[in-house]
Amino acid sequence: MDGALGRQWMTECDTAATGRGACRSCTWPSVVSAKADGKGGHTSTESKKWVFNILVLFKN
Numbered sequence: 001m002d003g004a005l006g007r008q009w010m011t012e013c014d015t016a017a018t019g020r021g022a023c024r025s026c027t028w029p030s031v032v033s034a035k036a037d038g039k040g041g042h043t044s045t046e047s048k049k050w051v052f053n054i055l056v057l058f059k060n
Helices: none
Strands: 009-013 022-027 031-036 042-047 051-059
Touching: none
Parallel strands: none
Antiparallel strands: 009 022, 022 051, 031 042
């Protein structure tokens, strides 16, 4: 789903991952990962993945 700022995001509620009475949201940003190259330096790669953003718990 597209958010107001053009970012992709998702929200799920009352699932095994959130539990009853809770919702969580994730965004789909570009992320950069670094890995040691064995020569004292590193290489980096950019990819997109779901990243946890917020958890909301509801009480009655």
